[in-house]
Amino acid sequence: VFVLMRAPDLAMTQLVIETITTILFLLVFYHLPNVRRDKVHVGKEAVKLSIALLMSLFVVTFVIIAQQEQAFNKISSFYExxxxxxxxxxxxxxxLGEFRALDTMLEGIVIMIVGLGIxxxxxxxIRKGDSDARK
Structure with missing residues (x-):
């Protein structure tokens, strides 16, 4: 598809970002601790379920209402x-090069910051594990 559309730079960008994101996800999942759940409280779970259902209903209602109105002008002519x-x-x-260059650069910076945090x-x-082992 990228060859037919003559967009090799887009293909390279997508390949690099998806590779880095996949590696970061795998690293995070590998280093997650095993967490055991205690007893399940039916009352708390019912409250969580009701909140989730109410929020889902709110979002669906909001989307339906938002689709009914034409609040903004269409931007398809701008892209044409x-x-x-x-x-x-x-x-x-x-x-990508002119209108979204800054956005693309900032997305890369965010991914680098997340990588440094991880x-x-x-x-x-690792350091905490070493200090615990010495005690």
Whole structure:
């Protein structure tokens, strides 16, 4: 698909982001502690279930109401002419390179910060395990 649309940069971006995200998820799942649940309280579970059902009903109602109204102008014409506005031959490159470049950069920064946080938690766990073993 990326070859047909002449967007190899988009293919590389998607490949790198998905690979990094998958590796981070696997690392987090590998280092999660085994947590056992205590006794299940039926009353607490019923309250949680009722809150979840009420919130689901609220969200569905909100979505149905929001679909009924035309609050904003449609932006499809903007995207139809985005390649001319950006001076690009490919609409995908125009949108990613010109209009979403800052957003894409900030997404990468967020993923790097999350990776550093996970790395520091793993190192903290290893150090804590070493100090517990010495006692």
């Amino acid at each position: 002419h985005s390649d001319k506005l950006a001076g690009s031959k490919n609409i995908v490159n125009a949108i 790395y520091s938690l793993i190192k903290f766990k």
